[in-house]
Amino acid sequence: xxKRTKSLLGGIGLLAVVATSSASAADKTIGFSMPDLAASFxxxxxxxxxxxxxxxxxxxxxxNAGGDANASQQIxxxxxxxxxxxxxxxxxxxxxxAVKAVVEQAIAAGIPVVxxxxxxxxxxxxxxxxxxxxxxxxxQAECLAKAMGGxxxxxxxxxxxxxxxxxxxxxxxxDTLAKVAPDITIIAESRLADNRxxxxxxxxxxxxxxxxLSGVYSATDDMAAGIITALKSADKLDAVKVSASNLSxxxxxxxxxxxxxCTSIQQIVAQGRAAVDQAIAAAEGGEVKKEVVTPAxxxxxxxxxxxxxxSVVAPSDYRP
Amino acid sequence: MTGALxxxxxxxxxxxxxxCLTVAILAFGAAVPEFPTIANAGNVLAQMWVLxxxxxxxxxxxxxxxxxxxxGAVAALSSTVAALAANHWGLPALPLGALAGLVCGxxxxxxxxxxxxxxxVATLGMFVGARGLALLITDGGQVVPLSQxxxxxxxxxxxxxxxxxxxxxxxxxxxxxxxxxxRSVLGRRIVMLGSNPDxxxxxxxxxxxxxxxxxxxxxxxxxxxxxxxxxxxGSGLPTEGTGMELQAIAAAVIGGTAxxxxxxxxxxxxxxxxxxxxxxxGLNLSGISPFLAxxxxxxxxxxxxxxxxxxxxxxxxxxxNRRMA
Numbered sequence: 001x002x003k004r005t006k007s008l009l010g011g012i013g014l015l016a017v018v019a020t021s022s023a024s025a026a027d028k029t030i031g032f033s034m035p036d037l038a039a040s041f042x043x044x045x046x047x048x049x050x051x052x053x054x055x056x057x058x059x060x061x062x063x064n065a066g067g068d069a070n071a072s073q074q075i076x077x078x079x080x081x082x083x084x085x086x087x088x089x090x091x092x093x094x095x096x097x098a099v100k101a102v103v104e105q106a107i108a109a110g111i112p113v114v115x116x117x118x119x120x121x122x123x124x125x126x127x128x129x130x131x132x133x134x135x136x137x138x139x140q141a142e143c144l145a146k147a148m149g150g151x152x153x154x155x156x157x158x159x160x161x162x163x164x165x166x167x168x169x170x171x172x173x174x175d176t177l178a179k180v181a182p183d184i185t186i187i188a189e190s191r192l193a194d195n196r197x198x199x200x201x202x203x204x205x206x207x208x209x210x211x212x213l214s215g216v217y218s219a220t221d222d223m224a225a226g227i228i229t230a231l232k233s234a235d236k237l238d239a240v241k242v243s244a245s246n247l248s249x250x251x252x253x254x255x256x257x258x259x260x261x262c263t264s265i266q267q268i269v270a271q272g273r274a275a276v277d278q279a280i281a282a283a284e285g286g287e288v289k290k291e292v293v294t295p296a297x298x299x300x301x302x303x304x305x306x307x308x309x310x311s312v313v314a315p316s317d318y319r320p
Numbered sequence: 321m322t323g324a325l326x327x328x329x330x331x332x333x334x335x336x337x338x339x340c341l342t343v344a345i346l347a348f349g350a351a352v353p354e355f356p357t358i359a360n361a362g363n364v365l366a367q368m369w370v371l372x373x374x375x376x377x378x379x380x381x382x383x384x385x386x387x388x389x390x391x392g393a394v395a396a397l398s399s400t401v402a403a404l405a406a407n408h409w410g411l412p413a414l415p416l417g418a419l420a421g422l423v424c425g426x427x428x429x430x431x432x433x434x435x436x437x438x439x440x441v442a443t444l445g446m447f448v449g450a451r452g453l454a455l456l457i458t459d460g461g462q463v464v465p466l467s468q469x470x471x472x473x474x475x476x477x478x479x480x481x482x483x484x485x486x487x488x489x490x491x492x493x494x495x496x497x498x499x500x501x502x503r504s505v506l507g508r509r510i511v512m513l514g515s516n517p518d519x520x521x522x523x524x525x526x527x528x529x530x531x532x533x534x535x536x537x538x539x540x541x542x543x544x545x546x547x548x549x550x551x552x553x554g555s556g557l558p559t560e561g562t563g564m565e566l567q568a569i570a571a572a573v574i575g576g577t578a579x580x581x582x583x584x585x586x587x588x589x590x591x592x593x594x595x596x597x598x599x600x601x602g603l604n605l606s607g608i609s610p611f612l613a614x615x616x617x618x619x620x621x622x623x624x625x626x627x628x629x630x631x632x633x634x635x636x637x638x639x640x641n642r643r644m645a
Contacts, residue, residue, distance in 0.1 A: 037610055064610035069559035071463075072549050076367045080604035083360045097465045098553040101473040320609065 028088075029059040030279050031081035033074060035094040035118070037064040037320055040248075040313075041268060042092065045116060047314030048272020049090065056280055061086060062320070071098035078102045082109050087283035088126075090114045090275045096121035112282035116275040127278035127288050131266030133165045135296040137172025137217075139264035140243040143298060144215050145181035147241040147261040152214030155188040155206050157199050157227060159219030166191075166219050169245060173217050187213070199226035207234045218244040221251035221263055228259050247299055247312065255301045267294040270311040332631040333583070334576040337591040339631075340624045344595060348602035355605055358482075365483045368597035369490035370395075370545045370552075374568035375575065375593045376497050376586055377425075377541025380534045382572055383501075383514045385581030386432060386439035388535060390446035391542040391568055392561030394424045397454040398546025403464035403556025404457065411468050417550065418543035424450055425539015426532060433531025447565070454558035464556035476552045486551050493544055498586035500537070510534050515582025571596050574624045595624075 032049050034042045046062065053060045061084060065074035071094045079102060081089050089111055093099045096118060103113050103120040112126040119128045144154065156173065159166030170189075177184055187210055193199040199218070206213060207230060216231075218224035224244035231237045237259060244251060244263040254260035274292045281288045299307055349356035374391050381388040402417025424446055431442035455461045466472050475485045501507040513520045513530045521527065545564075550556050575592025577584035599620060603613040 059607070061604075061607035062610055063604050066610075066614075067562060069557075069562045071553055071557050072370060072560055075552055076600065077604050079363055079367060080601050083357075083363045083601075084354050084605050084607075095463050095553075095555075095557070097463045097555045098557055101469065101476065101552070101554040104473070105477050320611070 027058070028280065028283050029061060029084070029086045030276065030283070031078075031084065031086040031089040032060055032062045033065070033078050033081065033089060034062065034092045035065050035070075035074065036067050037062075038066070041117075043318070043320055044268035044312070044314045045092065045272040045275075046320045047318050048269035048274075049276050050272075050320075051269075052273040052276040056276065058087075058276075058280060060276075065094050068094050071095050074099055075102045078106060082106050082111060086111060088112045088114065088279035090116055090279050091120050092116045093118045093120045112279070112288075114275050114279045114282065116271055126282045127275075127290055127292060129271050129275045129278065129292040129294070131165075131268075131271060132293045132295050133168035133266070134172035136245045136264040136266060137169035137174075138176040139296055139298040140169075140217055140245065140262070141173045141176035142180055143262040143264075143300070144217060144241060144243040145177060145184060147243070148181075148184060148215045150181045151183040153185050153187045153210065153212050154215035154217060155210065155213055156186060156190070157193055157202065157216060157218045157223050158189050158191050159223070160194040161191040169219050170217075184215070193223060193226075196222050196226040199223035200230050201226075203227040203230035204234070207231070207236060213240055215241045216243075218242060220244065221246040221248050221254075221260075224260060224263075225250050225254065228254060232259075247309075252304065255299065255304050258301060262298055262300040264296050264298050265312055266296055267311040269314060270294045273311075332634070333578070333628055334585060334588045335631050336624055336628045337575045337588055337595055339627065340574065340620070341591055341595040341598060344598045344602060344620075348598065348606070352602060352605045355602055360601070360605070362479065362482050364594070364597055364601050366477075366487050367601065368594050369487055370548050371564070371567055371571055371597060372494060372590055372593040373490055373541045373545040373548065374564055375571035375589045376494055377538040377545075378565075378568040378572045379575075379577045379584045379586070379589050380497075380501075380510060380537040380541075381439070382569075382577045382579060383510050383581055383584050384531060384534045385514050385517075386531075386535070387569060387579075388425075388428060388443045388446075388538045388542075389440065389565045389569075390424065390428065390443040390450055391538065391545070392564035393447045393450040393454070394421050394539055394542040394561075395546040395549060395564065396558055396561040397421075397424065397450040398543040399550045399553075399560060400454045400458055400464060400546075400556040400558045402547050402550045403466055406550075407464065407467050411466075411471055414547060414550065417546050417556075418540060421543020421546060422536055422540040425542065426536040428539060429532035429535030430528075432535060433528030451558075458556070458558040461559050463553075463558070466550070466554050466556075469554035472551045472554045476554075486548055490544065490548060493541070494586060494590060497537070497541070501584070501586055506530075506533055511582055511584075513581075567596060570621050574621070574628075576628075596621075 036042055063077035074094045099120045100122045104122055106113055107124045115125045115128045117130055158170040190202050193202045216227050221244040224242050227242055231240050241261045243261050247263055247265045251263050271294050278288050398417040398421040401420040402414045405413040405416040428442050428446050431437045432439050509525050509530050549560055571593040572589050576588035
């Protein structure tokens with residue numbers, strides 16, 4: 001008998017979970033489909049979405065695919081949002097191509113779709129919100145040129161190939177460097193390394209091949225951490241300046257220790273807020289801005305303690 | 321006497337999935353206004369087939385007292401092969417993806433049946449290998465968009481008598497699986513090998529051939545799931561399928577398939593998969609925190625396991641008496 005009672009707990013638990021979640025009666029409901037709520041990036045976007053929606057008085061239904069690999073899951077979740085008849089959907093795609101068809105189904109069903117950060121690969125989106133990755137590369141070039149004294153040889157750890165963000169950051173860096181410091185030469189570029197360990201190995205090779213190296217551009221802070229480890233072990237950290245993008249706790253420590261010259265960051269929370277603004281405008285038939293680009297910020301050891309990060313990361317007590 | 325006992329405990333295990341499904345539908349129907357609609361029924365019936373195909377394939381492996389943890393990776397490889405083939409030779413070449421699944425499953429069967437490698441080792445190797453191959457042929461995991469994605473979208477999302485054309489196709493191969501299990505000699509041999517390997521050997525069944533066929537079927541159905549993924553996404557997805565092998569095992573077991581082999585029904589597995597899909601869809605529609613949704617799914621899966629135990633105890637008091645004696 002006792003065991004039978006226990007076995008019912010599963011079903012009762014389900015009922016309780018569902019009962020506590022009945023929808024409130026706000027005017028508009030926005031669906032938010034995100035690729036991976038375990039990633040700190042998407043936690044910050046989600047904070048922006050939820051906080052902005054709360055201020056505007058609209059409901060948000062979040063669905064999480066649970067990883068960039070789970071495109072099928074995201075397709076099913078967007079179908080569910082269509083069934084829910086939400087007034088607009090914000091999509092950060094697991095993969096832009098894979099969710100294209102289902103997003104076009106939503107749009108065909110009369111639901112406007114806003115892409116955020118990694119937009120679905122369709123031209124039917126009502127708006128796209130993204131960071132200014134070109135600007136992130138540009139800020140790195142300005143800072144690194146200053147740190148290197150306007151001359152020397154720089155190598156680029158440009159990040160994975162075939163990714164729009166890494167291409168844009170690299171272009172921003174190259175174009176700006178040619179303008180502000182024509183005396184600096186780019187002597188090497190790697191598109192193979194895309195994590196800390198691979199960057200470490202590549203940087204070790206560079207140190208051997210290019211004794212004249214005096215600066216390294218890094219597409220992410222994670223790779224910069226690998227580069228700095230390699231420079232440290234070769235005792236070259238004083239001679240070679242490193243710049244990066246993004247601001248993880250590791251990067252904050254590297255800045256404090258003076259091992260990283262600077263890092264350019266995107267306003268992640270602001271992207272979530274902008275996506276909600278566009279989604280509400282689209283749902284109410286108001287004026288929608290087709291493309292919203294949030295500008296980049298530069299963080300150095302000097303401004304690390306004073307820079308306003310409220311538009312960048314979610315507060316540390318925020319739980320999605 | 322023993323026959324009657326096993327019939328009772330057997331029928332108990334096949335009640336779990338229908339009971340769970342009914343409770344889930346009633347609970348979500350009461351709590352979420354958008355859930356009990358014809359449109360949403362069509363939605364669930366369109367979404368459940370990837371999991372169903374994987375679970376039906378998994379059932380064949382479970383019937384032989386084994387299991388296959390490579391099905392998610394094999395589905396991803398099949399999805400990729402299907403998209404590459406369709407882009408090269410045109411859309412009719414899409415089923416080549418299922419052939420890739422059959423080959424992977426056949427290799428599993430040979431390793432397990434002929435070489436005597438443990439299912440966990442053999443299928444773990446296939447899991448890693450198939451994933452690696454999928455990444456290799458796609459230049460490091462890039463998706464392969466179908467050049468004729470319009471036709472794929474029509475197959476995946478247009479309604480044909482309430483559900484999309486690909487759902488009908490999936491239903492057809494599931495019916496074929498039921499025929500293989502219940503009506504063919506092969507199906508009887510798979511069940512016999514799982515329920516009593518010694519007896520199977522004594523009546524002249526070659527265990528390695530049966531393993532080859534069972535895991536081959538498992539791979540083939542993972543391949544069908546891969547085709548479905550490709551058509552729904554309009555592209556081949558080499559990194560898809562993580563965690564699906566465990567969902568498939570859960571669906572098969574909730575559907576009454578015994579981990580100890582020899583007991584399983586296709587209809588039970590389909591209802592088990594439908595239950596898990598209803599759970600996902602209902603939780604998505606209810607708008608609760610995605611993390612809480614994950615916890616709820618876990619709790620419900622364990623709860624259904626307890627329900628199976630309770631039903632078995634409740635429906636076979638004779639077994640209890642015998643134990644006490």
